[in-house]
Amino acid sequence: MDSRAAIIQYVPRPGIIDLGWGHPLPELLPVELWSDAGQTALRAHAWQALTYGAAAGPGPFIEWLAEHLDSYDQGNTKPSEVFVTNGASHGLALAADLLTEPGDVVLVDSPTYHLAFPTIADRRAEIVAVPTDDQGVHPGRTAELRERFVRAGRRVPMMYIVPTFANPTGRCLPQQRRLELVDLARRTGLTIVEDDTYRELAYDTPAPPSLWSLADRGSVVRLGTVAKSVAPGLRLGWITAEAGFVRRLTSLGYVNSGGGVNHTTALTMAAFGASGAYRRHVSAVRRRYAVQRDALIGGLRRAAPDLRFSTPAGGWFLWVELPEPLTADMLAPVADAHGVAFVEGARFFVDSEHGRSCIRLAFSMLPPDTLAEAARRLGQAVRSARADATVAAESEPGRERG
Ligand SMILES: Cc1ncc(COP(=O)(O)O)c(C=O)c1O
Incomplete structure (x- = not known):
């Protein structure tokens, strides 16, 4: 397709079921409901919906958001602690901009959201993975790592982490580690x-408390977004941070020049929230994604029992x-030949020597029957690639045969 004519980011590959994209299922994007909310917002706010907006974001949205956030995560967020952004990606770019200087060390969870790397690297910071184990970030060893950099004369102003339903692992950092991390931030x-x-996409039990809700003010800048619960095309997100940080933003x-960064959309979201449409929509979305998750897992258990997750x-x-x-790079071409694709695990590590035996599968964008078929194809690809890899390993020169 002529790239000048492109409308969306996703690029389909003929014949391939692509589990690589963390995008929403198209039919869950609330086209009609959003259109209703747009009309409501325009009628309610008339010309004020279309002029330059208040710098931190429009009051009706911020008030709805502060109340909504506290209804499922007791952070006691005040309206003065909210800044509206163009999504979580923009929130990260802003936070990195305000917190770091070129040459600083930025600590990151490992593995972590791979597209955070270029956003942080835009600041010319050095990205350093913190020590982790099977529960996630290890706070004690992270403190030691930070200390080593500081003793060497480096500034370590910021750490990036996705502690809740993480991309790529889906894991949540345990409560004790959350407390230790915010304590580390407070002390240092x-x-x-x-x-x-991903906080709102909890399928089995409520999400654990955010670091923001557990920390003293000033220790945590929290990034939120409606990209996963409503629609990424809205480019609507927020930062919650202590009021002084919001004033700097x-x-x-x-x-100053352009006013609030997503004024009309934020006002529409306020109408979507106030009418109850948001709550109903998110409940429906949660149910559907849980079914998709279970379809992929069920399919893999049947078709690829030697995968571990x-x-x-x-x-x-x-x-x-x-x-x-x-390894993922061995499997990728074989999987392609079987009509299925994924993201290789090494992409989510600062040092691409890690994660080579892992892959990330997204279950968000495809209906259950397609996910089951993807699992079947992946199972075939794993068996085929594994047989090839075993033959190759056995025929390595110098290898003992018995
Ligand atoms: C952890 C994480 N942060 C941020 C984003 C992007 O969010 P937004 O669309 O709000 O910029 C994603 C999207 O995949 C993500 O997985």
């Missing part, structure tokens, strides 16, 4: 940038460990 002045993108030059309690992703001696 490290600011934790908490990417809370509102006085940025381009905000745990069931994510929320979010959009399954983090899968391949059986030895398979």
Whole structure:
């Protein structure tokens, strides 16, 4: 297709069921409901809906959001602690901009959201993965790592983490570690940038408390978005941070010039929220994504029993460990030939030597029967690639045969 004519980011590949994209199921995007909310907002606010907006975002949205956030995560967020952004990605870029200087060390969870790397690298910071184990970030060893950099004369102002229904692992950081991390931030002045993108997509039990809700003010900048619960095309998200940080955001030059960054959409979202449509929509979306998750997991258990993964309690992703001696780069071309694709695990690590035996599967964008077929194809690809890899390993020169 002529790229000048492109409308959307997703590029389909003929014959391939692509589990690589963390995008929503198209039919869950609320076209009619959003159109109704748009009309409601325009009628309610008339010309004020279409002029330059208040710097931090329009009052009706911020008030709805502060109340809504506290209804499922007791952070006691005040309207003065909210800044409306163009999504969580924009929130991260803004936070990195305000918190870091070129040459600083930015700590990141590992594995973590791969597209956070270029956003942080835009600031010319050095990205360093923190020590982790099977429960996620290890706060004690993270404190030691930070200390080593500081002793070497480096600034370590920020850590980025997705602690809830993480991309790519789907995991939640345990409560004790949440408490230890916010304590580390309080003691050292490290600011934790908490990417809370998947909080609302909890399928089995409520999401754990955010770091924002557990921390003293000033320790955590929390990023939120409606990209996963309503629609990514709205480019609507927010930062919750202490009021002084929000004031720094509102006085940025381009905000002064252009006003609030997503005014009309935020007012529409306020109408969508106030009418109850949001709550109903999110409940429906949660049910559907849980069914999709279960379809992919059920399919893999049947068709690919030698893959190892745990069931994510929320979010959009399954983090899968391949059986030895398979690596993701060996599997990818074979999977392609069988008509299925995924993201290779190494993409989510700072150092691409890690995660080579892992793959990330997104269950968000495809209906249950397609996910079951993807699992069947992946099972075939794993068997075929594994047989090839085993033959190759056995025929390595110098290898003992017995
Ligand atoms: C962890 C995480 N953060 C941020 C984003 C992007 O969010 P937004 O569309 O609100 O910029 C994604 C999307 O995949 C994500 O997985």
